[in-house]
Amino acid sequence: MIRGRVWRFGDHVDTDVIIPARYLNSSDPAELGKHCMEDADPQFASKVRPGDIIVAGENFGCGSSREHAPIAIKAAGVVCVVAKSFARIFYRNAFNMGLPIVECPHGVDRIQEGHEIEVDLEQGKVRNLTLGEVYPSAPIPPFMQELLSKGGLLGYVRERMGR
Amino acid sequence: MTIAEKILADHAGLREVVPGEIINAKVDIALGNDVTAPIAIESFKDLGADAVFDPERVVLVPDHFTPNKDIKSAQQCKVIREFAREQGIQHYFEVGRGGIEHALLPEQGIVVPGDLVVGADSHTCTYGAIGAFSTGVGSTDLAAAMILGELWFKVPASMLFIYYGRRGDFVTGKDYILYTIGLIGVDGARYRAMEFTGEAISTLPMDERFTMSNMAIEAGGKVGIIVPDKVTLDYVKVRAKRPYKVYKSDEGACYVETLEIDVSKLTPLVALPHLPENVRPVEEIGNIPVDQVVIGSCTNGRITDLRQAADILKGKKVHPYVRLIIIPATQEVYKEAMREGLFEVFLEAGAAISTPTCGPCLGGHMGVLAEGERAVATTNRNFVGRMGHPKSEVYLSNPYVAAASAVAGRIAHPREVL
Numbered sequence: 001m002i003r004g005r006v007w008r009f010g011d012h013v014d015t016d017v018i019i020p021a022r023y024l025n026s027s028d029p030a031e032l033g034k035h036c037m038e039d040a041d042p043q044f045a046s047k048v049r050p051g052d053i054i055v056a057g058e059n060f061g062c063g064s065s066r067e068h069a070p071i072a073i074k075a076a077g078v079v080c081v082v083a084k085s086f087a088r089i090f091y092r093n094a095f096n097m098g099l100p101i102v103e104c105p106h107g108v109d110r111i112q113e114g115h116e117i118e119v120d121l122e123q124g125k126v127r128n129l130t131l132g133e134v135y136p137s138a139p140i141p142p143f144m145q146e147l148l149s150k151g152g153l154l155g156y157v158r159e160r161m162g163r
Numbered sequence: 164m165t166i167a168e169k170i171l172a173d174h175a176g177l178r179e180v181v182p183g184e185i186i187n188a189k190v191d192i193a194l195g196n197d198v199t200a201p202i203a204i205e206s207f208k209d210l211g212a213d214a215v216f217d218p219e220r221v222v223l224v225p226d227h228f229t230p231n232k233d234i235k236s237a238q239q240c241k242v243i244r245e246f247a248r249e250q251g252i253q254h255y256f257e258v259g260r261g262g263i264e265h266a267l268l269p270e271q272g273i274v275v276p277g278d279l280v281v282g283a284d285s286h287t288c289t290y291g292a293i294g295a296f297s298t299g300v301g302s303t304d305l306a307a308a309m310i311l312g313e314l315w316f317k318v319p320a321s322m323l324f325i326y327y328g329r330r331g332d333f334v335t336g337k338d339y340i341l342y343t344i345g346l347i348g349v350d351g352a353r354y355r356a357m358e359f360t361g362e363a364i365s366t367l368p369m370d371e372r373f374t375m376s377n378m379a380i381e382a383g384g385k386v387g388i389i390v391p392d393k394v395t396l397d398y399v400k401v402r403a404k405r406p407y408k409v410y411k412s413d414e415g416a417c418y419v420e421t422l423e424i425d426v427s428k429l430t431p432l433v434a435l436p437h438l439p440e441n442v443r444p445v446e447e448i449g450n451i452p453v454d455q456v457v458i459g460s461c462t463n464g465r466i467t468d469l470r471q472a473a474d475i476l477k478g479k480k481v482h483p484y485v486r487l488i489i490i491p492a493t494q495e496v497y498k499e500a501m502r503e504g505l506f507e508v509f510l511e512a513g514a515a516i517s518t519p520t521c522g523p524c525l526g527g528h529m530g531v532l533a534e535g536e537r538a539v540a541t542t543n544r545n546f547v548g549r550m551g552h553p554k555s556e557v558y559l560s561n562p563y564v565a566a567a568s569a570v571a572g573r574i575a576h577p578r579e580v581l
């Protein structure tokens with residue numbers, strides 16, 4: 001169960017907005033986190049608090065296949081992204097990097113910035129605690145939960161290798 | 164089930180899969196290039212892995228910045244060359260013996276029908292043309308696939324595209340796919356498998372089918388798959404390095420959407436900057452002068468493409484203000500073009516012929532554009548700055564239109580120069 005305060009974004013948030021290409025000369029998570037969402041909201045990295053949640057519209061994470069995007073979001077302190085839909089390679093990369101993401105096509109339009117929400121990955125539910133509403137979301141399959149619990153794909157591989 | 168679902172199910176050891184389901188499946192081939200493999204190799208080493216899951220099923224192709232364009236790319240190539248030697252990787256392709264990965268793998272029979280292929284390169288979807296499920300992934304995925312020989316997949320829903328009618332002169336597979344992208348947009352097939360079928364696909368030569376599957380990603384698709392038929396099997400038979408399995412979509416297979424496209428209505432198309440969905444018939448473009456024309460890439464650098472270019476260029480001269488660069492996609496294509504006398508045609512016309520490389524396709528080398536310059540290219544992406552300066556422009560077309568534009572000095576219909 002993930003509970004947190006919402007930062008709200010629109011449709012088609014691309015990987016250049018999540019982490020601009022000019023910062024890709026570093027792969028240090030802390031450095032990437034400082035510039036997370038900078039081109040959509042320059043203050044974002046300073047306002048966001050550990051445990052916060054991003055809620056966005058369609059096609060979140062479209063654009064390049066850079067793995068820096070989910071790394072930047074995680075490093076900024078965001079614990080989950082809820083969107084109507086995600087771009088395909090971002091979807092993969094997020095789970096591979098250990099960032100839970102949830103598709104919630106019917107709830108997103110009701111959720112406003114500053115709302116308090118609770119995401120139930122297993123059951124496939126997003127609870128809006130501010131409004132007292134519940135929206136169905138695509139449940140995270142057991143394998144993906146396992147991936148998340150191991151901190152991402154490399155953690156999973158390490159365990160499979162018996163190390 | 165659709166062909167895409169059947170291949171995924173079989174590789175996951177399941178009787179059935181449904182769209183949206185997440186599965187763990189064995190991969191037949193894991194591919195990396197000089198840009199993406201070094202990162203995967205770093206993860207491989209960080210994890211303390213000693214060996215790849217199968218040295219015959221990991222493929223490494225230096226093609227983006229090769230022959231090494233600078234010190235940084237030389238270092239990257241060195242990383243993969245040393246890794247290939249250390250791991251005894253069979254399918255490592257050195258400069259002079261390889262070419263562009265997505266033209267090379269099917270040509271060498273490394274990928275066969277029914278395979279599940281992952282590649283750390285978005286145009287891995289190209290092999291859908293021979294009835295394989297192949298898709299682009301990130302470098303971490305490649306590391307995992309190289310170690311475990313398996314990877315997780317979310318089963319995509321399938322979209323069916325039925326092409327019918329007789330195509331007119333100078334209309335190619337490139338025009339079918341550009342039209343399709345124009346129709347559904349650059350995210351029209353997001354999360355989905357595209358399946359191409361119909362009488363106009365049956366009559367399409369293998370090389371033009373590769374062009375179509377190659378650009379599935381430009382519509383956001385995970386794969387662009389074609390059920391194998393006689394054309395496929397004739398191509399595969401003489402090349403396959405392994406036994407293969409032909410999958411077909413069931414009669415009652417479920418598609419989220421079915422679109423029908425009458426190819427007899429198509430004329431040669433051009434995708435205007437800066438998105439592959441900005442598609443217009445070449446006749447409607449108006450007078451647009453060009454500085455450079457590139458014929459090559461994993462989209463249109465095969466022998467059929469070079470023959471089409473030669474049909475137009477025979478006995479003609481490249482316009483004095485245009486640089487025409489022709490890049491056979493692989494060493495085999497290069498040799499065949501030479502045997503057929505195509506190089507004679509190109510050289511007489513005033514074109515430069517390059518050794519196989521991605522080169523200008525991603526603004527790497529061998530023809531980078533200056534500020535304000537404009538190119539017609541047979542490649543697949545026309546994003547801002549794709550071939551060089553952020554203020555340069557790329558127009559995507561088939562090889563006939565590209566060659567005609569090189570002669571005319573502006574974007575031209577092939578009829579105008581013949």
Ligand code: SF4
Nearest residue numbers: 286460461521524525
């Ligand atoms: S030719 Fe272009 S699109 Fe194809 S693999 Fe090379 S860089 Fe990518």
